[in-house]
Amino acid sequence: MTTVVTSGVFSSTTPAISPVNGVGTDYIQWGSAGSQSGYQFRGEAADVQLDGTEFVVGTFVHRNKPTNVSPSQFDVQLTINVMFEDGSTTDLNFSFHHNETPNSTGTSPADDDLVDLQTFIHPQPVTIDGKQYRAVLSGFKRNGQIVQQFRSPEGGINFADVVCMFTLDEPDVIISGLRYQGTSTGQADEYVEILNKGGGPQDLTGWKVEAKPTGHAFAFPAGTVIQPGQRYRVYTNENHPEHGGFSFGSASEVWRDQGGIARLVADDGFVVDQSPYLDKGFSKTGTP
Numbered sequence: 015m016t017t018v019v020t021s022g023v024f025s026s027t028t029p030a031i032s033p034v035n036g037v038g039t040d041y042i043q044w045g046s047a048g049s050q051s052g053y054q055f056r057g058e059a060a061d062v063q064l065d066g067t068e069f070v071v072g073t074f075v076h077r078n079k080p081t082n083v084s085p086s087q088f089d090v091q092l093t094i095n096v097m098f099e100d101g102s103t104t105d106l107n108f109s110f111h112h113n114e115t116p117n118s119t120g121t122s123p124a125d126d127d128l129v130d131l132q133t134f135i136h137p138q139p140v141t142i143d144g145k146q147y148r149a150v151l152s153g154f155k156r157n158g159q160i161v162q163q164f165r166s167p168e169g170g171i172n173f174a175d176v177v178c179m180f181t182l183d184e185p186d187v188i189i190s191g192l193r194y195q196g197t198s199t200g201q202a203d204e205y206v207e208i209l210n211k212g213g214g215p216q217d218l219t220g221w222k223v224e225a226k227p228t229g230h231a232f233a234f235p236a237g238t239v240i241q242p243g244q245r246y247r248v249y250t251n252e253n254h255p256e257h258g259g260f261s262f263g264s265a266s267e268v269w270r271d272q273g274g275i276a277r278l279v280a281d282d283g284f285v286v287d288q289s290p291y292l293d294k295g296f297s298k299t300g301t302p
Contacts, residue, residue, distance in 0.1 A: 015061055015062065015063050015064070016061075016062050016064065016098055016099055016142060016143070017059070017060070017061050017062070017098070017099040018059070018060055018062050018096050018097065018098055018099075019057065019058075019059045019096075019097045020057040020058050020059075020060075020071050020072050020094055020095065020096050020097070021040070021055075021057040021094070021095050022040055022055035022057060022072055022092055022093060022094040022095065023038055023039055023040055023055075023092075023093055023095075024036065024037060024038075024039070024040070024041075024042035024053060024055070024090055024091065024092055024093075025037070025038065025091045025092070025093045025107075026090075026091045027042075027088050027089065027090050027091070028088060028089045028091070028109075029085060029088060031044055031083050031084065031085065031088050032083070032084060033045065033046065033083070034083075036052065040054060040055050040056070041053070041054045041055075042090065043077075044081070044083045044114075045079070045081030045082060045083050046081060046082070049079050049080060049081045050077075050079060050081060051076070051077060051078050051079050051081050051083075051114070051127070052076075052077050053074065053075065053076055053077075053090060053092075053110070053112075054074075054075040054076075054077065055072050055073070055074060055075075055092060055094070055176075056072055056073040056075065057072050057094075057095075058070050058071060058072050058073070062180060064142060064145075064147060064180050064181075065181070066179050066180075066181035066182075066186055066211035066212060067179060067211075068152050068160075068177045068178070068179045068211070069177070069178060069179065070155070070175045070176065070177060070178075071094060071096075071151075071176050071177070071178035072094065072175075072176050073173060073174070073175055073176065074129075074154060074164070074173070074174050074175070074176050075171065075172070075173055076127070076129060076164070076166040076171075076172045077171050078127055078166045078167065078168055078169065078170055078171075078172060079168075079169065080168060080169065081114070082114075083114055086113070086114045086115075087111070087112065087113050087114070088111075088112055089109045089110065089111050089112070089132055090109065090110045090111075090112055091107065091108075091109045092107070092108050092109065092110065093105050093106070093107050094106045094107075094108070096140075096149075098142065104140050104141075106136045106140075106149045106178075107133075107136060107137070108131070108132075108133045108134075108136065108151055109132040109133050110129050110130065110131060110132060111129070111130040111131075111132045112127070112128075112129055113127060113128040113129075113130075114127055115127050115128065125167070125168045126165040126166055126167050126168065127165075127166040127168065128163060128164070128165060128166070129154075129163070129164040129166060130162065130163050130164075131151060131153060131154075131162050131163075133151070134150055134151050134152075134241060134242055134243035134244065135148055135149070135150045135151075135213065135241070135242045135243060136148065136149040136150075139183075140180065142180065146183070147180040147181060147182060147213070148180070148181055148182070148183060148212075148213030148214075148242065149178060149179075149180055150178065150179050150180075150181060150211075150213060150242045150243040151176065151177070151178050151243055152177040152178065152179060152209070152211075152243050152245075153177060153243070153245070154174035154175070154176065154177070155174060155175040155176075155177045156173075156174045156175075160177055160245070162244075162245070162256075163256060179211060179243075181211055181212050181213045181242070182212065182213055183212075183213045183214050184212050184213065184214050185210055185212040185213075185214045185215060185216035185240075185242070186210065186211050186212030187208055187209070187210050187211075187212070187216050187218075187240060187278065187286060187287070188208065188209055188211060188278070188286075188287045189206060189207070189208055189276055189277075189278050189287045189288070189289040190207050190208060190209035190211075190245065191205075191206070191207035191247075192205075192206050192207070192269065192276050192289055192291055193205050193206075193207075193269075194269035194270070194271065194274070194291055194292070195269075195271055196250065198252070200250075200251065200265060200266075200267075201250060201267060201269075202249065202250050202251035202252050203249065203250070203252055204249065204250040204268060204269050205247040205248060205249045205250065205252075205257075206223055206225075206247070206248050206269075206276050206289075207245055207246070207247045207257075208223070208240070208245070208246050208247075208248075208278060208287075209243075209244070209245050210240040210241060210242055210243065210244050211243075212242060213242050214242065215239050215240065215241050215242065216239065216240050217237075217238070217239050218234040218238040218239065218240055219234065219235075219236045219237060219238060219281065220233070220234075220236075220280075220281025221233070221234050221238075221278065221279065221280055221281055221286075222234070222278075222279045223248050223276065223277070223278055223279075224276070224277040224279055225262075225268045225269060225274060225275075225276060225277075226274050226275040226276075226277065227270070227274055227275075228267060228268055228269070228270060228274065230262055230264055230268045232248045232260065232261075232262050234260070245257065246258035246260060247260065248260040248261065248262060249261045249262070250262050250264055250267075250268045250269070251263060251264055251265060269291075271292075272292065273290070273291055273292030274290075274291065274292075275288055275289065275290045275291070276288065276289045276291070277289075
């Protein structure tokens with residue numbers, strides 16, 4: 015474990031946007047004077063495990079006002095400076111894709127601006143105590159959930175923790191969440207979530223998610239690859255492209271309300287990870 019202190023600046027936009035100010039600071043703004051939107055980054059102090067355990071590297075703030083900017087979609091580069099307890103520092107570079115949606119006085123989700131993570135992994139290894147690690151962003155943490163798209167309602171000051179991890183180069187895929195009690199008809203919105211908390215991609219061809227004791231199994235399609243920091247969800251009977259678009263396609267219950275076990279099984283039959291829940295032990299996430 016090591017202790018870190020972080021700070022950050024927004025170094026540039028791609029393509030260049032106009033009007034814009036605050037480039038090179040922790041608060042970048044765009045749009046006309048008096049009605050500017052912008053991003054702010056607030057650093058953190060954190061104790062960090064060097065095994066792919068997630069930690070909050072900072073707070074992302076979007077001050078969202080109705081404004082116009084050209085072009086309306088662009089990437090914003092963020093440089094996070096990390097200072098370790100021995101005084102050494104390193105810079106981590108990531109980018110966010112911003113969609114300045116058409117302004118409206120309505121309250122529909124269509125009015126929300128959208129912020130997507132563009133890069134999940136810092137391109138160069140980071141040396142800590144003589145060993146090399148990869149820095150990976152997991153996403154935005156809001157309401158206990160980690161997502162890769164941040165929806166920012168118009169006219170608000172909207173916050174999310176930015177979650178990061180230091181990990182080794184090889185892939186490390188785990189079951190990171192299980193929603194075993196759905197709310198839609200037939201509990202079609204239940205899902206199991208897997209995460210690659212390692213620093214390398216993993217080909218999931220031939221890998222399966224199994225539900226015990228109901229006997230349901232889902233096999234990932236050939237050519238499916240999960241990147242560092244990426245999350246996939248396999249829903250009971252819904253399709254969510256933003257989470258990979260995977261589904262058991264089952265009209266019947268996959269995850270028993272009375273308890274069971276979720277298993278992630280590699281193509282050679284090895285059980286990579288398993289997550290008992292309720293009467294079988296525990297649940298990693300029992301609620302959405």
